Amino acid sequence: MxxxxxxxxxxxxxxxxxxxxxxxxxxxxxxxxxxxxxxxxxxxxxxxxxxxxxxxxxxxxxxxxxxxxxxxxxxxxxxxxxxxxxxxxxxxxxxxxxxxxxxxxxxxxxxxxxxxxxxxxxxxxxxxxxxxxxxxxxxxxxxxxxxxxxxxxxxxxxxxxxxxxxxxxxxxxxxxxxxxxxxxxxxxxxxxxxxxxxxxxxxxxxxxxxxxxxxxxxxxxxxxxxxxxxxxxVTRPQAVPASSIIPLPPPGQRVALARDTAFSFLYAHVVEGWRAAGAELVPFSPLANEPPPDDCDACWLPGGYPELHAGRLATAERFKAGLRRFAETRPVHGECGGYMVLGEVLVDADGTAHPMVGLLGHSTSYAKRKLHLGYRSARLLKPSPLGPQGASLRGHEFHYASVLSAGTDEPLAELADGEGRPLGLGGHRRGHVSGTFFHAIAVEAEAGA
Structure with missing residues (x-):
């Protein structure tokens, strides 16, 4: 062009x-x-x-x-x-x-x-x-x-x-x-x-x-x-094939993607990168009590506002049972709000505890809000839909949830802030399931790249 x-x-x-x-x-x-x-x-x-x-x-x-x-x-x-x-x-x-x-x-x-x-x-x-x-x-x-x-x-x-x-x-x-x-x-x-x-x-x-x-x-x-x-x-932009630069590797060939008002935070460049790499995205709605489609080979739960819909999600038994069956054989990943839903309990702003899917052992709460905000770099300690073990990613964290109980699952990543200061371990992984408050934006460039 x-x-x-x-x-x-x-x-x-x-x-x-x-x-x-x-x-x-x-x-x-x-x-x-x-x-x-x-x-x-x-x-x-x-x-x-x-x-x-x-x-x-x-x-x-x-x-x-x-x-x-x-x-x-x-x-x-x-x-x-x-x-x-x-x-x-x-x-x-x-x-x-x-x-x-x-x-x-x-x-x-x-x-x-x-x-x-x-x-x-x-x-x-x-x-x-x-x-x-x-x-x-x-x-x-x-x-x-x-x-x-x-x-x-x-x-x-x-x-x-x-x-x-x-x-x-x-x-x-x-x-x-x-x-x-x-x-x-x-x-x-x-x-x-x-x-x-x-x-x-x-x-x-x-x-x-x-x-x-x-x-x-x-x-x-x-x-x-x-x-x-x-x-x-506009100066400097490069006309390059979209398939030559993939921000994040697609989590599967056919990806079940939660999409409704509780799960809506997914970057357009990530979606287009997955599609450019040949992945097909199949939306489903947890709020409509829909399970992830069984003909998919991976499931992704984006962030959003699950705390506003915790009561509906808690009673969406078809969604929860379907996601549990899916996770027995295929990868499932949750970012921020999706990570909260994968846990045991989500406490809303009124202090009401709602049972979530329970594929990971942590519990979270909005009853006492605390801002977590900033750029994050992450090195994966285990393979997950975000990438292979050892992969480095860049992204951000932005939420008010507090962790009530961390559970006993293995940590997913080592985190640092945008200026390289260590923040400790973040996220969890159990079997095919992983999640983190960290929103991934792109694979980190290699030194000198």
């Missing part, structure tokens, strides 16, 4: 989380689609929920771009995939633009890594609640902080009044940056959230109506022509 078929791109970023990036990203996508543009999107860092909203808004598949967890060939392949055959690529940043871990330059997990690598101008979202001229100082600092990251314009969010807007506009323009939009305070525009971020798209009552509202908001409050003019050609 010729480079001229790649979209022009920009990144929607902010100084911190909670600034309104997702709402503004969706508004831009919806408005430009209304103009007839083919809009594609991506999200930096490890995130499951925002990309699903992106896909609904663009009508196109979306992906994650992670400069720490993904080997550079995979990162470039995904950037190409994200930018191909489109008019505009909108990349939403996670966290703050320059937030990162310590590590090699360009490989620190910062949104700025992605902006610099692919030449994406930054549309900087500033939550101007409680400030006016001070917003210009923030804009100036971000524009000058990293020479290879260019701020192409500012969007002021949560503007309180016309007078507030005049002050913001004057201050930003004095810095020499264009103010390309100003969104008033309106709680109705925000996507509902829960403890892991936004609610899942399947739980949103009227996605199309919400996106239509956001398109109208963008048309009224944003300089869409100026924003489009600020986008630049």
């Amino acid at each position: 010729a480079a001229k078929s790649l979209a022009r791109g920009l990144m929607v970023a902010a100084p911190r989380s909670g600034s309104g990036k997702t709402t503004i990203t969706l508004a831009l996508i919806a408005a430009f689609r209304r103009r007839g543009l083919v809009v594609r999107s991506a999200k930096t860092g490890p995130d499951y929920i925002d990309p699903a909203f992106h896909s609904a808004a663009t009508g196109q598949p979306t992906c994650n771009l992670d400069s720490w967890a993904m080997p550079e060939p995979l990162l470039d392949q995904l950037a190409y995939w994200a930018a191909r055959e489109g008019d505009l690529l909108v990349v939403e940043a996670a966290m703050g633009l320059f937030d990162r871990i310590e590590g090699p330059v360009g490989r620190r997990g910062a949104p700025a890594d992605i902006a610099a690598r692919y030449g994406l101008p930054v549309l900087l979202v500033l939550d101007v609640t409680g400030q006016a001229h001070s917003a210009a100082a923030i804009a100036r600092g971000f524009a000058a902080h990293q020479p290879d990251v260019r701020v192409g314009g500012i969007i002021a969010n949560r503007v309180g009044s016309e007078r507030h807007l005049r002050m913001i506009r004057s201050a930003i323009e004095d810095v020499g940056l264009p103010l390309l939009g100003a969104l008033p305070r309106d709680a109705a525009l925000t996507v509902p959230e829960r403890h892991l971020g936004l609610v899942q798209i399947e739980e949103h009552g009227d996605v199309s109506g919400y996106l239509d509202t956001l398109a109208g908001v963008a048309e009224k409050h944003f300089d869409l022509d100026g924003i489009l003019a600020a986008a630049s050609a």
